[in-house]
Amino acid sequence: xxxxxxxxxxxxxxxxxxxxxxxxxxxxxxxxxxxxxxxxxxxxxxxxxxxxxxxxxxxxxxxxxxxxxxxxxxxxxxxxxxxxxxxxxxxxxxxxxxxxxxxxxxxxxxxxxxxxxxxxxxxxxxxxxxxxxxxxxxxxxxxxxxxxxxxxxxxxxxxxxxxxxx
Numbered sequence: 001x002x003x004x005x006x007x008x009x010x011x012x013x014x015x016x017x018x019x020x021x022x023x024x025x026x027x028x029x030x031x032x033x034x035x036x037x038x039x040x041x042x043x044x045x046x047x048x049x050x051x052x053x054x055x056x057x058x059x060x061x062x063x064x065x066x067x068x069x070x071x072x073x074x075x076x077x078x079x080x081x082x083x084x085x086x087x088x089x090x091x092x093x094x095x096x097x098x099x100x101x102x103x104x105x106x107x108x109x110x111x112x113x114x115x116x117x118x119x120x121x122x123x124x125x126x127x128x129x130x131x132x133x134x135x136x137x138x139x140x141x142x143x144x145x146x147x148x149x150x151x152x153x154x155x156x157x158x159x160x161x162x163x164x165x166x
Contacts, residue, residue: 018043
């Protein structure tokens with residue numbers, strides 16, 4: 001039997017109990033919900049295999065994981081952390097790891113960076129103008145190149161004394 005007519009639902013639709021529910025009055029559809037709170041309300045897991053396009057605001061109330069198991073990006077709302085190229089970011093508020101096989105640079109910033117608090121880099125490279133407002137504590141091998149002048153840690157102590165920086 002074939003039907004040569006559009007399928008029309010005028011007052012609502014319910015398929016099985018809690019499987020699909022259409023609320024024609026409020027223009028809402030619930031999947032596994034008989035009380036849809038938005039245009040499409042899915043109560044359970046959602047799998048999109050060919051991509052999803054979201055225009056507007058997407059709200060994640062628990063955890064957002066991008067990549068296999070969150071290996072590219074993990075945002076954990078419960079503890080307010082963000083991890084890039086790591087599955088767990090609970091040790092730091094923001095944890096950015098270098099990708100396997102990538103170059104030595106994990107973070108590249110074009111523009112200004114303001115740090116309030118301690119900056120504890122293992123390897124820090126600054127090109128352009130770098131300003132230290134209060135105090136710098138340097139340990140290990142440090143080289144400063146400004147207009148062809150190279151300053152080592154030993155001669156930096158003399159430079160700091162000359163600049164009256166403690």
